[in-house]
Each structure stands twice: as C-alpha cells, then as structure tokens.
Amino acid sequence: MSDDYDPAKDSYDSFNLCISSLRERLEKSKVVIGDCTLYNEDCRFILPTLQRVDHVIMDPPYEGEAHNPGRRLNGNTLELKHTRVREIHAAPLDFDAMTPDLRSFIGEECGRLSSGWLLAFCQVEAVPLWREAFAAGNAAYRRAMIWVKPDSSPQLSGDRPAQGYETIVASWAGRGASIWNGGGRRGVFTFGKHDAGVGHGGVRVNAHPTQKPIALMSDLVTLFSEQGNTILDPFMGSGTTGVACVKLGRKFIGIEREQKYFDTACRRIREAYAQPDFFVSAPEKKPEQVNLF
Numbered sequence: 017m018s019d020d021y022d023p024a025k026d027s028y029d030s031f032n033l034c035i036s037s038l039r040e041r042l043e044k045s046k047v048v049i050g051d052c053t054l055y056n057e058d059c060r061f062i063l064p065t066l067q068r069v070d071h072v073i074m075d076p077p078y079e080g081e082a083h084n085p086g087r088r089l090n091g092n093t094l095e096l097k098h099t100r101v102r103e104i105h106a107a108p109l110d111f112d113a114m115t116p117d118l119r120s121f122i123g124e125e126c127g128r129l130s131s132g133w134l135l136a137f138c139q140v141e142a143v144p145l146w147r148e149a150f151a152a153g154n155a156a157y158r159r160a161m162i163w164v165k166p167d168s169s170p171q172l173s174g175d176r177p178a179q180g181y182e183t184i185v186a187s188w189a190g191r192g193a194s195i196w197n198g199g200g201r202r203g204v205f206t207f208g209k210h211d212a213g214v215g216h217g218g219v220r221v222n223a224h225p226t227q228k229p230i231a232l233m234s235d236l237v238t239l240f241s242e243q244g245n246t247i248l249d250p251f252m253g254s255g256t257t258g259v260a261c262v263k264l265g266r267k268f269i270g271i272e273r274e275q276k277y278f279d280t281a282c283r284r285i286r287e288a289y290a291q292p293d294f295f296v297s298a299p300e301k302k303p304e305q306v307n308l309f
C-alpha cells in the first residue's frame with residue numbers, strides 16, 4: 017500500500033459510488049405516464065426514497081394460506097354447474113405471500129409517507145396484523161371494511177361456508193380527526209370479482225390473477241381522496257388503482273416487482289389516458305354528508 021493512501025478519501029469515494037449506482041438503478045426502474053410515476057422494483061427499495069403522499073391505497077399479497085391452491089379456484093363460478101369438482105384446476109399464485117418482516121416494514125414506511133389514509137386489502141384473519149403494523153407507523157385504526165363478492169366460488173369441500181368477502185383495513189395517518197367523503201355511509205362494497213377484467217364491449221381481460229374490479233377501486237379513491245391528491249400503491253399488480261386515479265383526476269405512484277405485471281400496468285394506464293371512458297366514468301357528484309344526530 018502506498019504511503020499516500022487516505023482511508024477517509026477511500027470511504028468517501030466508495031460512498032459516492034454506491035449512491036450513484038443506487039440512483040442509476042432507481043432511474044432505470046422508473047416510467048412516467050402523465051401524472052403517474054411507476055417503478056418496476058421491490059417496494060422495499062423504492063419506499064425509503066419517496067416524498068410524502070396524500071394517501072396510500074394498497075392491495076398487498078395475502079397470507080400464505082390464501083396463496084395455497086386448495087383455497088384458490090381460477091375457474092369462473094358460472095361454469096361450475098357444468099364441471100365436476102375434481103376437474104377444476106386450481107393454480108397457486110405466482111408471487112410470494114406476505115411475511116411478518118415485509119408487513120412491519122410496510123406499516124412503518126407507509127405510516128411515515130402518508131399524510132392521510134392507509135387502506136390495505138387483506139383476508140379477515142389478517143385485520144389485527146395490519147392494524148398493529150399501521151399503529152407502529154403512527155396511524156390510528158378506524159375500521160375494517162368489507163368487499164362482498166356475490167360471484168365468488170362456492171366451498172367445494174362442502175364442509176364449511178364459502179368465503180364470500182375480503183376485508184380492507186382503514187387507518188388514519190393524518191393530523192387531527194380522520195375525514196372521508198362518505199359521511200355516515202357503511203364501509204361495505206358489493207362488486208362481482210369477475211367484473212375485474214371487464215373492459216370495452218364487455219370483453220374480459222384478465223390482467224392479473226388477483227385483479228380488483230375497477231369500480232371497487234374507483235369507489236375507494238373517490239371516498240378517501242380529493243381531486244389532485246397523490247395516491248401511492250406499493251403493490252400495484254396490473255395497476256387497477258392507477259387506472260382509477262387517472263379516471264378520477266388523482267396523481268399516482270405505483271410500484272410492482274414482477275416485470276409482466278408492471279408492463280400490464282403501464283399499458284392499462286396509457287389506455288386510461290388515451291380512452292377517457294374506457295372502463296369507468298367519474299362520479300358526477302360527491303357523496304353527501306349524512307347528518308346522523
């Protein structure tokens with residue numbers, strides 16, 4: 017080693033190299049479409065680099081048991097009466113289930129980033145886990161809402177009731193009392209899960225195995241945010257939340273790790289800008305506040 021070796025300069029240079037390679041990776045993963053910024057990356061890498069947003073609306077992976085083929089049925093319920101039960105193909109999901117570490121990270125990071133609501137889809141068994149994770153990010157639990165799915169699969173084993181709904185945890189990370197646009201309305205949303213991929217002319221376009229119906233996401237965006245707000249979805253899948261944001265005049269930041277779903281999200285968001293009435297029209301009027309007392 018030469019006499020003029022300077023360890024301080026060496027560590028400064030290494031630090032700068034590391035930062036510039038991280039910046040490069042960040043820029044490479046980013047696509048901007050109108051008011052939407054989309055990242056094709058692991059959200060654990062992106063979230064710490066973001067500025068505050070108005071609200072977080074997310075549909076993260078569910079618990080391990082929901083990824084199990086035994087609980088999943090990819091067929092259309094309407095076809096069941098013509099199909100013998102043992103012939104139905106149940107496919108496992110092609111992305112990883114939620115883990116305790118990921119949930120803790122998301123709870124803290126999204127609590128830090130949101131100036132308002134944190135909404136997370138989950139199975140009912142995970143409501144207390146998400147409530148706790150958001151509380152660790154200083155967000156106060158407000159309600160677990162219900163998405164009722166009238167066309168969900170029957171219980172094929174016949175030994176217990178079928179699961180006909182999913183839950184949405186709503187916690188408030190803002191200052192003061194929580195506010196939403198639903199007044200005294202119930203947090204119950206009824207939309208067929210097979211409406212998720214219905215696009216132009218009623219043609220079904222299955223963009224993602226757990227794609228949410230655009231009408232459901234539009235209701236949530238309308239009720240929990242204002243025009244011009246920025247909504248973050250760290251698990252955007254095929255970008256349904258982003259499509260709702262485009263239709264309803266919100267800005268959107270979406271993150272998706274899998275290339276094929278990211279590409280689909282980019283395509284759907286471009287189409288949403290190109291064809292304003294393709295999937296859904298914005299509600300003409302805000303829901304009215306109901307005076308209960």
Ligand SMILES: C[S@@+](CC[C@H](N)C(=O)[O-])C[C@H]1O[C@@H](n2cnc3c(N)ncnc32)[C@H](O)[C@@H]1O
Nearest residue numbers: 058059075111224227228251253254256272273
């Ligand atoms: C339940 S799906 C979202 C579906 C979406 N709501 C839609 O309508 O298409 C969750 C998505 O999160 C992605 N994902 C899982 N872990 C991730 C991570 N650490 N960072 C970014 N995306 C992740 C999965 O690839 C999957 O597409």
